[in-house]
Amino acid sequence: MSYATLLVTVGIIVGVYGLLAVGLNMHWGDTGLLNFAHAGFFAVGAYTSTILTTPGGDGLLAARVVSFDLPVVVGLVAATMLAAAFGVLIALTSVRLEGDYLAMVTLSAAEMIRLLITNEAWLTSGPQGINNIPRPMAGAFPINVGGFAAGYDLFYLALVLTILGMSYALFERLSGSPFGRVLHAVREDEDVPRALGKRTSMFKLKSFGLGAGIAGLAGGLWAHFFFAINPTMFLPALTFSVWAAVIIGGAGSYVGAIAGTVFIVGIRQVTRFLPNSVPFSGDLPFIRLIVIGIALIVVLYYRPQGLFGDRERLAAGQSMEGD
Numbered sequence: 001m002s003y004a005t006l007l008v009t010v011g012i013i014v015g016v017y018g019l020l021a022v023g024l025n026m027h028w029g030d031t032g033l034l035n036f037a038h039a040g041f042f043a044v045g046a047y048t049s050t051i052l053t054t055p056g057g058d059g060l061l062a063a064r065v066v067s068f069d070l071p072v073v074v075g076l077v078a079a080t081m082l083a084a085a086f087g088v089l090i091a092l093t094s095v096r097l098e099g100d101y102l103a104m105v106t107l108s109a110a111e112m113i114r115l116l117i118t119n120e121a122w123l124t125s126g127p128q129g130i131n132n133i134p135r136p137m138a139g140a141f142p143i144n145v146g147g148f149a150a151g152y153d154l155f156y157l158a159l160v161l162t163i164l165g166m167s168y169a170l171f172e173r174l175s176g177s178p179f180g181r182v183l184h185a186v187r188e189d190e191d192v193p194r195a196l197g198k199r200t201s202m203f204k205l206k207s208f209g210l211g212a213g214i215a216g217l218a219g220g221l222w223a224h225f226f227f228a229i230n231p232t233m234f235l236p237a238l239t240f241s242v243w244a245a246v247i248i249g250g251a252g253s254y255v256g257a258i259a260g261t262v263f264i265v266g267i268r269q270v271t272r273f274l275p276n277s278v279p280f281s282g283d284l285p286f287i288r289l290i291v292i293g294i295a296l297i298v299v300l301y302y303r304p305q306g307l308f309g310d311r312e313r314l315a316a317g318q319s320m321e322g323d
Contacts, residue, residue: 005153006270008151008153008154008157009153009269010265010266010269010270011157011160011161012153012156012157012160012225013265013269014261014262014265014266015157015160015161015163015164015221016160016218016221016222016225017218017241017242017245017261017264017265018164018257018258018261018262019163019164019167019214019215019217019218019221020038020042020214020215020218020242020261021242021245021246021249021257021258021260021261022164022167022168022171022214022254022257022258023038023041023210023211023212023213023214023215023218024038024211024215024242024243024246024257025171025211025246025251025252025253025254025256025257026171026174026175026207026210026211026214027207027208027211028243028246028251029246029250029251029252029253029254029257030175030180030183030184030187030207030252031183031186031187031203031204031207032186032187032188033102033204033207033208034098034099034100034102034103034106035102035103035106035208035211036103036106036107036110036236036239036243037087037090037106037107037109037110037113037212037239038110038211038215038238038239038242039110039114039234039235039236039238039239040086040109040110040111040112040113040114040234041083041086041087041110041211041212041213041215041216041219042083042215042216042218042219042222042234042238043110043113043114043117043219043231043233043234044079044082044083044086044113044216044219045079045080045082045083045215045216045217045218045219045220045223046079046219046220046222046223046229046233046234047117047124047130047219047223047229048075048078048079048082048083048216048219048220049072049075049076049078049079049219049220049223049224050075050130050133050220050223050224050229051064051066051067051068051123051124051130052068052070052074052075052078053068053069053070053071053072053074053075053133053134053224054067054069054130054132054133054134055067055069063121063122064121064122064123064124064125064130065122065123066122066123072134072135072136072224073136075220075224076217076220076221076224079216079217079219079220080213080214080216080217080220081213081216082216083212083213083215083216083217083219084209084210084212084213084216085209086113086212086216087208087209087210087211087212087213087215088205088208088209088212090105090106090109090208090212091204091205091208091209092205093105094106095201095204095205095208096201107236107239110234110236110239111236113234114231114234114235117231117234118231124231126231127230127231127232128230129228129229129230129231130228130229130230131227131228132227132228133223133224133226133227133228133229134224135152135156135224135225135227136159136224137155138152141155156225159221160221160225163217163221164258167214167217168254168255168258171210171214171254172254174210175254179203179206182198182200182203183203183207185198186200186203186204241264241268241292242261244260244264244292244295244296245257245260245261245263245264245265246260246306247260247296247299247300247306248260248263248264248295248296248299248306248307249261249263249306249307249308249309250305250306250307250308250309251305251306251309252305252309253306253308253309255308256306256307256308256309259307259308260306260307263295264292267288267291267292268288268292271284271287271288272284
């Protein structure tokens with residue numbers, strides 16, 4: 001694999017993970033919801049789009065009998081909507097919970113989704129996963145422009161980054177709107193907006209749905225780029241990586257969420273391609289986690305609000321502690 005291809009692939013992964021970080025920042029940064037179900041929403045989106053856009057058939061371990069073979073755009077829209085619906089459904093059962101209790105419920109929900117995917121082979125092909133997932137507009141490439149053959153990966157990178165940019169603009173606007181200001185009030189002290197007559201539970205449901213929907217869209221984009229998916233791609237470690245990105249970038253900042261994603265994905269992906277002659281190359285998975293852990297500690301110690309964090313949020317939290 002050439003360095004150019006590597007950079008484009010890493011850029012696509014950054015874009016997909018950036019969408020996940022934007023969704024999680026809506027939950028935690030804007031609303032203060034401790035959500036650990038993001039890998040589950042990602043999986044719902046990936047499998048929804050895959051099932052809708054691929055034919056069924058016999059596999060090595062099981063036969064998938066549900067298939068639709070629809071256009072990719074239909075799959076991506078459905079992935080977004082169904083993941084949002086799952087987010088609202090989970091929020092309905094846990095919207096009154098806070099802190100550790102909400103974290104446990106959402107983590108359990110994500111694992112339930114992954115186990116359903118693993119065991120319902122008639123729908124998902126089970127642990128063997130689904131292969132040969134179609135790519136949008138794959139037949140239109142390569143395109144020759146002035147003697148330069150534009151590769152499909154470059155097109156997909158542009159597509160993912162465009163969707164990320166549009167999502168950033170939308171969520172940034174929502175954060176600064178009256179809706180976003182109520183979310184911020186819920187984050188700081190839910191009793192205040194409730195005393196002003198706001199139905200805070202409805203705002204939480206909307207926040208969960210929006211963040212889960214963008215995670216579902218990210219899952220669909222992931223599936224259509226990598227051709228194949230299986231349940232092991234959606235382990236809790238995925239959620240914790242996105243959490244690390246949001247914390248390093250700064251909760252409450254969408255720019256920070258994307259910047260943190262660039263750092264986390266850069267550490268995780270670039271080190272995968274280091275040659276075996278590099279010292280301690282066999283221990284790179286552990287070294288990678290150590291580096292990310294050290295970065296988290298340093299950021300939290302010297303800049304608790306994160307690199308681009310919400311200073312207003314940190315000041316409000318300190319004020320409440322002082323009271």
